[in-house]
Amino acid sequence: MEGTALLHYDLIHPPLLAALAAAGHGSRILLADGHFPCSTHVNPAAAMIHLNLRPGLLDVDQVLEPLLDAVPIEHAAVMASGGAPVPAHEGYRAALGAEVPFEEVERFAFYDLARTADTAVVVATGDRRQYANLLLTVGVAGVTPRKDR
Secondary structure, X not given: OOOOOOOOOOOOOHHHHHHHHHOOOOOEEXXXXXXXXXXXXXXXXXXXXXXXXXXXXXXXXXXXXHHXXXXXXXXXXXXOOOOOOOHHHHHHHHHHOOOOOEEEEOXXXXXXXXXXXXXXXXXXXXXXXXXXXEEEEEOXXXXXXXXXX
């Protein structure tokens, strides 16, 4: 049918779509800020998606928005700053909604989580904000609450 889009959401990046399709319930997706050591602190078997064209482009929020339309999320974890509140975290909480549990994890424990075999997808962003890393756990379609968009 002419004029009908195949996908019904805004995520159209083919390698990211393929990586998400290969991930299943319980798999983790790391949205890494520009400071995250992706070459040494992630599961080496994870699909690596580079969206870090330059500093500041793209940020984690810009990746999270279309991702939430494509994948159900059952849990989120962020790297704790060890002090002051992190503005990026408040934006993530708002985007994910109250129904998704949100956990702050100490820096080295966060690295350990990113290294586990459950981390199936790593998206390197150009986000310049400190502690802007976000580790999402894939839920079950039709079971995990989704926000209406």
